[in-house]
Amino acid sequence: MSPHHWPLLELRVTTPRLELRPPDQATACALVDLAARGIHDPDFMPFERPWTRRPSPAFERESFQYFSRCWAGWTAQRWELPFAVWVDGEVVGVQGIDATDFAGRRTFTTGSWLGRDHQGQGLGKEMRAAVLHFGFEGLGADRAETGAFHDNAPSLAVTRALGYEPNGDEIKLRDDEPTRCLAFKMGRDTWLQRRRDDIAVSGLADCLDLFGVPPGP
Numbered sequence: 001m002s003p004h005h006w007p008l009l010e011l012r013v014t015t016p017r018l019e020l021r022p023p024d025q026a027t028a029c030a031l032v033d034l035a036a037r038g039i040h041d042p043d044f045m046p047f048e049r050p051w052t053r054r055p056s057p058a059f060e061r062e063s064f065q066y067f068s069r070c071w072a073g074w075t076a077q078r079w080e081l082p083f084a085v086w087v088d089g090e091v092v093g094v095q096g097i098d099a100t101d102f103a104g105r106r107t108f109t110t111g112s113w114l115g116r117d118h119q120g121q122g123l124g125k126e127m128r129a130a131v132l133h134f135g136f137e138g139l140g141a142d143r144a145e146t147g148a149f150h151d152n153a154p155s156l157a158v159t160r161a162l163g164y165e166p167n168g169d170e171i172k173l174r175d176d177e178p179t180r181c182l183a184f185k186m187g188r189d190t191w192l193q194r195r196r197d198d199i200a201v202s203g204l205a206d207c208l209d210l211f212g213v214p215p216g217p
Contacts, residue, residue, distance in 0.1 A: 006071070008210065010203035013083065013134045015196075017126050020083035020095055020134070027084045028067035030091045032060050038116040046113075046152045048172050048181075076212035077101055085114070085127050092118040095127040097135060103212035106142035108135045112155075125158045132162065133199040136191045139213055143187055150180040159184050163194050 013020040023031060036059060040046050045053075054062060070080045080098035084091050093114035099107065110131055114123060135141040146164065148155040149172075164184035172181045208215050 007203070007207040008081070011207060012200075012202045013130045013138075014200045014202070015126055015130050016198055017087065018092075018123065018130065019086045020127065020130050021086060022081060023067055023084040027091060028064055031067070031084060031094060032063045034091060034093070034115045035063060035113070036060065039113050040116070044151075045175055046149065046155065048174060050175065074210065076103065076210060079211060083127075083131065085112075085123070087118070087123065092123060093127070095131050097131050099211075101212075102139070102141075106140070107145060108139070108141050108143075109145045110135075111146070119154070124154060125161055128158055128162060129196060130199055132186070132191060133196065134201055136188055137195075137199075138201040138204050139208075139211055141188065143185060144191070145183065145185050147181050147183045149174060150182055156182065162186070163190050165190070 008022045009024060011022055021027070035052065036056070039052055051062065051066075052059075067082060070082055074080075078100045079102070080096065082094045082096045085093045085095050094112060096111045098109050098111075099105070102108065110128065112124065112127060132144055135144055144164075145167065146159055148159065150156075150169075164186045167183040167185040169180055169182050171178045173179070205215065
């Protein structure tokens with residue numbers, strides 16, 4: 001694809017440790033292969049939809065379709081961007097950001113995963129900080145939301161370390177069992193108090209309208 005046809009391909013969010021890039025087809029394939037090598041222990045499911053347990057080749061095909069579906073279904077009213085996370089020239093996971101009616105609500109949600117070989121190195125916190133910067137600084141959001149099952153300790157640790165506030169809970173089905181899911185929120189004022197000056201966003205000006213954000217000065 002050409003950036004002229006899909007300007008999101010030029011979008012970058014960079015920190016001293018990593019870079020977030022929207023995935024092209026080759027990167028989507030690399031992410032599928034990475035996920036196939038493992039994201040979590042077999043006896044633990046961090047996701048509401050157990051997509052990581054799909055057998056091959058359905059796993060590879062459906063995972064690739066997910067990335068294609070994000071592009072195909074994109075509208076300014078409802079969008080989902082699964083940033084590929086790159087570290088030292090290697091793709092290591094996905095940091096997602098999505099929103100519905102962002103132009104009016106100014107609220108976005110995040111979710112992520114890392115390949116098992118790249119866990120335990122602080123990358124989860126770094127890539128979440130990067131996408132928070134993108135949402136608040138780049139898109140001008142007022143609020144970020146996230147959530148995780150009550151026993152997903154790594155995800156909850158990242159959320160709390162970055163300064164989110166509790167936002168209630170709900171019961172979701174996980175492996176057909178009712179399971180408590182914790183919700184969190186972060187307002188713009190909280191983010192500003194913790195704002196980092198070593199995160200940069202580039203390539204956004206030409207695609208702001210795709211996020212439902214009018215271009216400004």
